[in-house]
Amino acid sequence: MDDQEIIELFFARNDQALFETKEKYHLQLYRCAMNILRNNQDAEECINDTLLKAWQSIPPAKPEVLRAFLLKITRNLSLNKWKEKTAQRRGGNAVDLLLSELEDCIPATTIGVPEEEYEANLITETINKFLESLEQSARITFVLRYFHGDSIRDIGERLSMSESKVKSLLFRTRKKLKSHLEKEGVTL
DSSP: OOHHHHHHHHHTTOTHHHHHHHHHHHHHHHHHHHHHHOOHHHHHHHHHHHHHHHHHHTTTOOOSSHHHHHHHHHHHHHHHHHHHHHSSOOOOOHHHHHHHHHTTTSOOOOTTOHHHHHHHHHHHHHHHHHHHHSOHHHHHHHHHHHTSOOOHHHHHHHHTOOHHHHHHHHHHHHHHHHHHHHHTTOOO
């Protein structure tokens, strides 16, 4: 079933939409959640929560790209669950590493403060424009690493690159991003 048909099922409030969505996207959503949470039960819970959020959001939302819409929900839910689980205990893990890699080029914001949420939206738009300007391999590598949370090794295997090439490409891309954000007037 194609995405448009699935979205039509959501709009018709047909429960089949949930089955078809899970059937088509379970593996991708699971991988995204597992890359962040590293726990099967938590990942499955995030997938179920993603389906619930999609059910609650569609309609009125009508996603242009259903896969991206679902992955964004899964990623946000997974990050929230990760923050919740690590609030009491601190330790080095994959998400800490991802966030530390980006801390020099993306400013921290406080969610819930209207001015900072507005600023965060502007930064998001600026980053999206930056990503559109990149060569395809750099953009894919960046998104796989910092949106999907894939490991350097997984990215290398997926794109037929050595790990050192992936690391180098990510380093150069972060450096370009920092420069781009500074040029756009984003305070780091």
